[in-house]
Amino acid sequence: MQHSVLVVGSEPRARVEDSLCSPHASTPLTDSDIMPLRPTTRRLPRTARRLLPTLLLVLAVGGWSTPIPPKVPMPITLFDFAAADEASWDVVNDGVMGGRSAGYVAVEAGTLRFTGTLVTQGGGFTLVRARRVVDLTGQIGLELRVRGSGRRFEVEVDDGLRSYGRSVSRRASFPSSTEWTLVRVPFATLRSTIFGQAVNASPIDLARIRGVGLYMADGQDGPFRLEVDYIRAYGAGA
Numbered sequence: 001m002q003h004s005v006l007v008v009g010s011e012p013r014a015r016v017e018d019s020l021c022s023p024h025a026s027t028p029l030t031d032s033d034i035m036p037l038r039p040t041t042r043r044l045p046r047t048a049r050r051l052l053p054t055l056l057l058v059l060a061v062g063g064w065s066t067p068i069p070p071k072v073p074m075p076i077t078l079f080d081f082a083a084a085d086e087a088s089w090d091v092v093n094d095g096v097m098g099g100r101s102a103g104y105v106a107v108e109a110g111t112l113r114f115t116g117t118l119v120t121q122g123g124g125f126t127l128v129r130a131r132r133v134v135d136l137t138g139q140i141g142l143e144l145r146v147r148g149s150g151r152r153f154e155v156e157v158d159d160g161l162r163s164y165g166r167s168v169s170r171r172a173s174f175p176s177s178t179e180w181t182l183v184r185v186p187f188a189t190l191r192s193t194i195f196g197q198a199v200n201a202s203p204i205d206l207a208r209i210r211g212v213g214l215y216m217a218d219g220q221d222g223p224f225r226l227e228v229d230y231i232r233a234y235g236a237g238a
Contacts, residue, residue, distance in 0.1 A: 073138040073235030078212060079130070080230045081112050087130040099123020103216065112228040114153075114214055120221050125196075129156065129213030136206040136233045141186035145229035148176025153226055155185055156213035159205045161192075168201050169193050171215065176226060184234065 079087060084107045094101045103116035103126030114128050142155060154173045161168040170190040174183045192201035196217075212231060216224050 073238075075143070075232050075234050075238055076134065076136060076139060077230060077232040078132050078134065078142075079112070079228075080232075081107050081110050081228070084108070087132065089128045089130045091126065091128050093126045094119075094123025097123045099125070101126040101216075103128060110229070114216070114226040114228070115224065116216065117223050118216055118218070118221060120219060124219065125215060125217035127156070127213050127215040127217075129158070129211055131211045132209065133211075134209050134233075136209050139187075139206060139233035139235050141184055141188075141234055142212075142231060143234045144174070144183045144185070144231050145180060146174075146176055146183055146226060147178065147180045147229075148226040149224050150175075150177055151216070151220065151224050152176070152218045153224075154215035154217060155231075156215060157187070157190060157204060157209060158211040158213065159208050160210045161201060161205070163194065163199060163201060166194050168199060170204050173218075180229065 086107070089105045089107070089112065091103050091105055093099065093103055099122040100119040101117065101123055103114065105115075105128040106113045112128075116126055118124065118126065142157065144155065146153075152173050152175055154171045156169055156171045158167075159170065161170075170192055172185050172189045172191060174185055175181075187204055187206065190204060192199050214226065214228070216226070
């Protein structure tokens with residue numbers, strides 16, 4: 001927006017000089033008539049005078065400061081299954097406890113496939129897990145893009161904690177459907193267990209993550225299938 005500019009005192013002085021130089025001046029001018037005219041000044045309002053030093057200081061340091069929003073941690077991809085040898089996924093069946101469940105894992109066409117049959121008598125679980133050493137400090141949960149047979153699965157996050165000489169499992173369940181679905185599992189929802197039994201344990205140490213696992217242990221006999229497109233950690237605001 002344009003503003004008009006008033007040069008204070010310029011026009012009155014011009015008129016005096018014109019009078020001095022005019023050949024038609026009929027009345028001689030006295031010394032007092034040709035005294036230089038003083039430019040008029042206006043006093044700033046009191047509020048403006050108080051704010052002026054602050055305004056000048058702000059302009060000197062580069063303008064008004066704008067609050068910087070808190071930094072949101074970028075998502076961290078743990079597995080995207082772009083290559084079959086991205087990680088070594090191991091299967092653990094309940095045969096170690098006398099069960100007869102059977103699980104299988106394959107990484108093909110950018111997807112992990114976890115399939116098999118659950119037998120609840122004698123054990124009732126099967127799982128796949130892979131090692132992934134990563135610092136997830138600042139993240140608040142895991143996000144998985146999955147498609148399955150409609151049964152509930154569990155995701156495990158391993159931070160290496162042990163209690164009474166045994167590994168503490170950090171797990172939370174999630175649903176599946178026949179359509180691709182985004183599932184988010186906040187770390188705050190992970191349960192601490194040893195062989196399926198709840199235990200009191202310290203909060204998960206996100207700076208010392210060592211691996212991720214997927215469980216089938218929903219208490220129902222029969223076949224199951226789970227496909228995973230990726231697993232990544234996400235932060236607040238993501």
